[in-house]
Amino acid sequence: MRFHPSTVQSTTDTPLGQVWLAASPLGLCGLWFDGQRHLPNALPTWPQAPQHPVLREAAQQVQQVLRGERAGFDLALDLGGGTPFQQAVWQALLRIPRGQTASYGALARSIGKTQAVRAVGAAVGRNPLSVVVPCHRVLGSDGSLTGYAGGLERKQALLRLEGIAMKVSA
DSSP, X not given: OOXXXXXXXXXXEETTEEEEEEEETTEEEEEEETTXXXXXXXXXXXXXXXXXXXXXXXXXXXXXXHTTSOSSOOOOBOOTTSOHHHHHHHHHHHTSOTTOOEEHHHHHXXXXXXXXXXXXXXXXXXXXXXXXXXXXXXXOTTSEEOOOTTOHHHHHHHHHHTTOOOXXXX
């Protein structure tokens, strides 16, 4: 992942734990749960900017979403740090409506890469905007709960918040 050299960050507490937020001049470019896999190496070097307007608005909206007070996000996003393939997958994730899910295969078909299911899974796992870009809405082809970089407990909580029933794979 590449991030803009002017990226700034802040943290906020949520019902699912602390999250790290990052913003570039183009918009919100990161939201990671504390302890999440694939945190950017540069995160500790980005300046703290808790009063940055994008970070303040993102903190407010993520708290509202995770408390069930808001259905979605209305933020400028910067997904430009990923490869063109990753960006296509992340855009496809944004098209999964709240309260619905998709399989990795369906996601691959939606971007015209039917044979790239594993690559789609890898791109989903590298999503830099947890919750905002709803990778938690991707389930196994049989509807089973699959991996989540922020932890399966958080994925289950996010799906429950949206009223989505899931089954846990053995």
